[in-house]
Amino acid sequence: MELHDKEVQQLILFKSKLYEILMLENEHTTIIPKLLDLIKNEFTLKAVTIYLFDEWEEQFVPASSTLDLHKNEPRRTKISKEEIHILEFHTPNENNQVLVPMKNQENIIGFLLLDLQENQTTSKKLITTINEECTKVIDRSQKYTKFLNEELRYEKLFGLTAKFHSSMDIDEVLGEVILTLQKVYPSFKYYLLLSHDNVENENLPIKDLQYNNYDNSPAIQAYVTGDIQKEDIVVDQKSILYAPLKGKQGVYGVLEVIASGNIKFPNQEINFIELLANTAGSALENAQLYQQSKRLVADLQLINDTTHKLNSNLRLNDTISFMSGQISRYLLGDEVGFVFIKKDNQIEVLDGSTVYFSSDDSLQIIEYVRSRLIQERDTLFIGDFDYGSDNDADQESSVFRSIMAVPMVQSGVVIGFAIVLHRNPYFFSFETFKLFQSLIHHSTLAFSNSTLREELENLVITDHLTKLYSRNFLDDQIHLSMERDGFGTFLLIDIDNFKAINDTFGHQIGDSVIVQVANVLEANIRDNDIGARWGGEELAVYLPGVDLEIGIVIANRLVKKVQDNTTPQVTISCGVAHWSAEHKDSVQQLFHRADQALYIAKDTGKNKVVVQDLLIQ
Known part of the structure; x- marks a missing residue:
């Protein structure tokens, strides 16, 4: 069917004005509404609506119209892909509407819905020509819009990658991932599913990975396999995407993206989110390796400093x-x-x-x-x-x-x-x-060395048999006391008739008697007093900061305790000497006085205390 002259004129004028729109319009998003207004006005139509394919809903939905799409007008709300094969050009329906599929060389890219005026007659050839012109404009517009969107998204991804390379902070890396997703998909919800050993930041939407119900958990499947997983929850009307945060050495978590409202993720969106997750996974791995290396250096420094100190x-x-x-x-x-x-x-x-x-x-x-x-x-x-x-x-x-x-x-x-x-x-x-x-x-x-060193020191300053201090240690401590303290008392002790004990009971019993006497001394002096083995059966006690009167009391108590607490029963003789900073004295003189007092005690009956004080001489 050929066009009428009027229709030819209408088409010429339509193409001319369409060309002006394409040349003068800078904002690409306004071309389609202006195109529809032009069709409506030039061909005296009641309304014009265009349906374009929505990849999220997987249906053709009204993209633009000269009518208010929110009002209840008699028109289709959506066209499914399953309906395409039965929708062909046809004559006006009962609502005086004509629905025409818009085809490019590959497939159907949309539908043009023309609302005719009452009793308006429009030839099929004219509608076909209008549709062809619209298809060219819409196809070019879609490709250009897709190109711009892709460029914008990958520009954000490039910027995100640059930030990743400039930061070794795990919190900052994860924060940038969420921020980028919010810019690209502002209506979605996001969660980072991380293990306990990763990061816990209250400012980020972080959830722990749940290891229960392994077989039924797409999140765990994504974490274990390293492959992206999808989940459609019909009851809640939402689709969930689980993208593993994957690096070269392993998977460090899962990015959970939730879309509500029966939306399904298109393949190109899945590819973009997967690329974003992989980029984030590599950055997260680098940040973790960096922090691990810093922690390792700090640990080695701690071990080195500790070892040096020990x-x-x-x-x-x-x-x-x-x-x-x-x-x-x-x-x-x-x-x-x-x-x-x-x-x-x-x-x-x-x-x-x-x-x-x-x-x-x-x-x-x-x-x-x-x-x-x-x-x-x-x-x-x-x-x-x-x-x-x-x-x-x-x-x-x-x-x-x-x-x-x-x-x-x-x-x-x-x-x-x-x-x-x-x-x-x-x-x-x-x-x-x-x-x-x-x-x-x-x-x-170092612990063992410290223990062995102290044991060795104890061996040096301790008598092996009695476990009292050695004679050398006693000498050193009295020298220090004479420099530090104002006075002190020295007791020199001898076990009476010790040779007879050895001859009667044997040397083992003799050693036992010495140990018993040493234990009595140790049990009846203060912690800061010094009990020592003087030599053979002779023992000594030094009482720093103790005056002569108290020293004599202690000596008498020791004499009685030994007699009451030894088996076989033995007695001791005790010589007591005292020094004071008020009088010139020496360690050797102190020992000499105590030795004289002990000699007198043994020569005058034994089992007694004799004092040889500096003032007596």
Whole structure:
């Protein structure tokens, strides 16, 4: 069918004005509305509506119209893809409407709905020509719009990548991911599904990965397989996309994107979100590796500083106090304890442990840890300690839920263990636990060295038989006292008739008698008094800061205690000497006076106390 002359004129004028619109219109989004207005006016139509394919809804929906689309006009709201094969050009329907498919060389890109005036007759050729012109404009507009949108989105992705490369902060990386998604898809909801060891930031939409119902969880599937997963929830009318945050070394979490309203994710949107998630995963991996390297450097520095300090010949108490402080400061433990296991399998909490380990409450945890370490011969790392099931202890007896314990091993033998406690469950990370292990392994040798050094010092200053101090140590301490104190009293003691005891009972009993007398002396003097073995069966006691009268009382008490508490029963003789800063004196003179007094005591009946004071001479 040929066009009428009037229709030819209408088409010429329509194409001319359409050309002007295309040449003069800068805003691409306004071309389609102006096109529809032009069609309506030039061809005296009642209304013109255009349907375009919505990839999210997978249907053709009204994209623009000369009518108010919100009013209840007699027209289609949507056209599904399934209807395309039955929708062809036809004559006006009962509403005097003509629906024409708009086809490019590949497929149908939309539909043109013409509302004719009442009794208006328009040839099929004219409608076909109008449709062809519209199709050209719409096709070009769609491609241009798609190009602009893609350019804008990838420009944002490029900017995001640049920010990723300039930042090694995990919070900042995740924040930029959410911000970019909010700009591209402002109506969607987003969540970052991360494991406990990653990051917890209240300003970010972070949720923990739920490992329950593994087979039914698309989020876990995405995390484990590294492939993007989709989930359509019909009841809630929403679609969810799970994109793994994937780096070269593994998957670090899952990005959850939620679209409501029966929306389904188009393939190109899925590809963009997947690309964004992969970019974020690589940035997250770099940030984590950077932070891990910084933490590793800090840990190595801590271990180096600690080892250097421990190698500075600290005493055992100082070593334990230093290590407790280091662990509390860097590992943030509430309580830190060091426990030695003695040869008789008894335990000893070392001085320098925190106060809690000196209380009875700590014994239950110490016993539990010891039994586990002996049984498993390995370290102990408990995130949420259950007192009810793991221990006979009352759950109210302690509030500590996180426990780390590392055995101290020397030459293959467990000589003790270190414990760190915290009140919160799952407080210590695995990295913290590994650092704790390294600290204890590096410090065990220092503990052993401190113990051996103190044992050696004790051997040097201690008499092997009586466990009293040696003669040399006694001499040194009296010299110091004469420089520091104002006065003091010295007791020189001899066991009466000791040769007869050896001859009668033997040397073993003789040694036992010496030990018994030494124990009586040790039990009846102060902690800062010095009991020593003078030589053979002679013993000595030095009382710093004790005047002569009190010294004589103590000497008499010792004489009586020895007679009452030895088997076989023995007696002692005691010579007492005193010094004072008011009179010129020396250690040798003090010893000489005490020796003279002892000689007099033994020569005048034994089992007595004799005083040879400086003022008497």
